[in-house]
Amino acid sequence: MFDLTGKAALVTGASGGLGADIARALHESGATVGLSGTREDPLRALAEELGERAHVLPCNLGDSEALKALPKQAVEAMGSLDILVNNAGITRDQLMLRMSDDDWQAVLDVNLGAVAKLSQAVLRSMMKAKWGRIVNISSVVGAIGNPGQANYAAAKAGMVGFSKSLAQEVASRGITVNCVAPGFIATAMTDKLTDDQKTQLLNKIPVGRMGEADEVAAAVVYLASREASYVTGTTLHVNGGMAML
């Protein structure tokens, strides 16, 4: 599809279903990948599956020291850092009436705070290289909302505003900052939905099915490519038509 040979990509949340497929797709396109996540076993398994050009970089993004160290570790392992994919995300679903301060803060910290900090940390080397790609994985929920996910939606919408601002700051240096906003994708996160919830959901999706992780990964590969150099500050919606934005 697109050739990322010679580029080094760091993917957060690579121990999850979507992150793993994003890492696979970047790797398949020729990139060296740094696999970050909280659970080391799936990261190792994925690195073994990918073979060469794959590095395991475990990190709990809720831990600010670990977060700070991650970009440096990535550069040490891969030699450079050209592509950052902020994919890691958590949910702590709860109606707003009942949401604890912790549930709010944890989701904002990991899903938005870590995105800002990691992006900031990689800018220096990207500016020097006059080339860089930051791809942030948002969500359709950030655009249209979802009951029980006020914290998650706020973080995912915040990511869009963050990306647009950063995109304007660094556009002149060959660095693009974009979002991919998946709709409902078949992953462990959506497995938790009940059958009733799934049926209701499918009624709202013109394509008539849930998305697959590799369909989101393809959008990431595009935005990470040289060919996407004139695309910045945008959000690419991959949602089967459930929200045409």
Next chain:
Amino acid sequence: MSDNDIEKRVRNKVVEHLGVEEEKVTENASFIDDLGADSLDTVELVMAFEEEFGIEIPDDAAENIQTFGDAVSYIKQAV
């Protein structure tokens, strides 16, 4: 490293990064007002100084480096 040497190397970096003529890089020349830098250029310049002299310039100090003279005097006391 002599003071003259530092001045010369800083001037070279400024010329290289901002693409300006050497004569324009005077003591009071402001990177933004006189040498055509944008705010991102000033960040990059500081990064270039750090690399050139093997020093770390903290953000609060970097904010005060507005002119060529500012840069030279900061670096003189830092190296």
